Amino acid sequence: MIAIELDDLIDELEEVIAAGVRLPLSGGRTLIDEGRVLEIIDQMRTVIPEEIRRARRIIAEQEQLLAAAQARVQEVLSERGLLAAVEAERARLLQQAEQEAAEVRAGADAYARQVLEELDERLSKLLTSVRNGLHALDERQPGA
Numbered sequence: 789m790i791a792i793e794l795d796d797l798i799d800e801l802e803e804v805i806a807a808g809v810r811l812p813l814s815g816g817r818t819l820i821d822e823g824r825v826l827e828i829i830d831q832m833r834t835v836i837p838e839e840i841r842r843a844r845r846i847i848a849e850q851e852q853l854l855a856a857a858q859a860r861v862q863e864v865l866s867e868r869g870l871l872a873a874v875e876a877e878r879a880r881l882l883q884q885a886e887q888e889a890a891e892v893r894a895g896a897d898a899y900a901r902q903v904l905e906e907l908d909e910r911l912s913k914l915l916t917s918v919r920n921g922l923h924a925l926d927e928r929q930p931g932a
Contacts, residue, residue, distance in 0.1 A: 794835045794903060798910055801828045805917060817924040818917055825914065832907065839903060843896035850892055854885045 804825055808818035861878070 794832065794839060794907070797828055797832050797835060798907070801825065801832075801910065801914065804828065805914065808917075808921075811921075811924050814924045815920075817920045819921055820917065822918070825918070829911070836903065836907065840896075840900050843899060847889065847892050847896060851889055854889065858882065858885070 805818065805820055808820035811817045811819060858878075858881070861881075
């Protein structure tokens with residue numbers, strides 16, 4: 789099964805909210821399909837960790853490629869007896885690789901933070917709508 793993108797789920801959540809029925813005289817409160825909203829939220833819980841795992845896999849693959857390349861370079865240089873002559877260059881390349889890996893990690897962390905912050909904002913809005921709907925229903929109950 790193809791992984792559903794988080795953006796698609798957020799769009800679907802917005803559609804469910806937009807398709808809700810506005811309650812007259814309720815201050816803009818809306819009735820929404822709670823089951824569908826909860827289903828979408830469950831799908832989001834599945835997608836977000838997968839996005840983070842995917843970013844971590846990419847970082848790990850890049851680190852493995854860097855390690856393999858460094859090992860091969862060291863092997864070739866050792867075979868030719870040139871290791872001492874290129875030690876400074878190796879250190880520079882290692883530092884550059886570590887810096888690039890740190891940038892990739894930072895980018896993945898920033899992406900994960902952005903996705904989670906957007907989800908938090910949208911879920912907060914949704915939660916407010918749901919609570920308003922529940923409050924409106926409570927107000928309509930006899931004796932409330």
